[in-house]
Amino acid sequence: MSWTLHRHAKGNPYLGLTTALHSESKEPHVVYRCLYANDLCQDWIRPQAMFEGVNERGERRFEPIARMRIVQPEEVATVLAFGFDAWGDGDDLTTFVARYDDNPNHLRGTRYLLETFDGEILCNLNTLRFQRGLMGIASVATAPHHRRQGWASLLLRAVMELLRLQEQGPMRFLLFSEVDPAIYRACGFRELPEGNQHFKPSIAMATGDFPLPSDEVRFVTRYF
Numbered sequence: 001m002s003w004t005l006h007r008h009a010k011g012n013p014y015l016g017l018t019t020a021l022h023s024e025s026k027e028p029h030v031v032y033r034c035l036y037a038n039d040l041c042q043d044w045i046r047p048q049a050m051f052e053g054v055n056e057r058g059e060r061r062f063e064p065i066a067r068m069r070i071v072q073p074e075e076v077a078t079v080l081a082f083g084f085d086a087w088g089d090g091d092d093l094t095t096f097v098a099r100y101d102d103n104p105n106h107l108r109g110t111r112y113l114l115e116t117f118d119g120e121i122l123c124n125l126n127t128l129r130f131q132r133g134l135m136g137i138a139s140v141a142t143a144p145h146h147r148r149q150g151w152a153s154l155l156l157r158a159v160m161e162l163l164r165l166q167e168q169g170p171m172r173f174l175l176f177s178e179v180d181p182a183i184y185r186a187c188g189f190r191e192l193p194e195g196n197q198h199f200k201p202s203i204a205m206a207t208g209d210f211p212l213p214s215d216e217v218r219f220v221t222r223y224f
């Protein structure tokens with residue numbers, strides 16, 4: 001399964017969820033989700049012809065920008081290589097990729113990627129389910145020549161919204177930032193208090209309210 005990400009003519013990003021027929025008119029409709037906080041509602045529906053059409057200024061209402069899907073086993077080496085410059089630690093690329101063969105977070109995680117409509121992979125990240133309502137995000141990495149174009153932020157928002165939708169309930173996300181935390185702040189994360197920082201210089205961050213309840217704190221201490 002894959003999901004198309006769109007940018008509305010006014011600039012906001014959206015995740016296309018599915019198309020459905022109106023039960024009376026049989027007209028196809030697109031169901032889509034805001035990739036930003038919308039106080040009115042996260043999920044919207046509109047006729048497919050309108051969704052794919054142009055506005056009064058002749059601009060496409062929703063421009064398709066990339067496709068999101070789960071990373072396939074044969075793509076793992078490619079997406080792991082995106083983090084080689086940051087996490088290579090002096091190994092050669094083959095050794096670096098092989099290191100993940102016994103990385104517990106890698107083995108039990110589910111990786112998502114963003115790709116162009118020609119199938120070029122832009123970026124990826126790993127997701128870890130800790131318990132109901134609590135997920136970890138790890139190994140966010142963008143192909144070096146596609147960096148600083150907003151891809152990692154977009155994938156992060158899209159994955160978080162997809163997981164929130166699937167959860168059908170409150171969902172907190174945890175991560176450890178090894179870069180300027182601004183990228184994660186913009187996606188709703190905040191730095192956890194000093195007492196939850198066990199892996200400096202990596203900065204433990206989470207969405208939602210603090211302090212973390214005790215059943216969640218243990219995942220911050222055991223993450224790596």
Ligand SMILES: CC(C)(COP(=O)(O)OP(=O)(O)OC[C@H]1O[C@@H](n2cnc3c(N)ncnc32)[C@H](O)[C@@H]1OP(=O)(O)O)[C@@H](O)C(=O)NCCC(=O)NCCS
Binds near residue numbers: 082143148
């Ligand atoms: C960190 C990384 C994933 C960012 O990917 P990206 O696709 O370039 O990120 P985006 O374009 O969505 O960046 C959004 C914002 O994040 C911040 N940002 C991104 N890369 C940054 C960097 N290297 N240093 C500081 N801030 C950065 C900026 O605020 C940026 O906004 P701007 O371009 O308008 O200034 C990418 O540089 C990467 O793969 N690095 C190697 C692996 C790594 O370190 N991953 C992070 C693990 S926590």
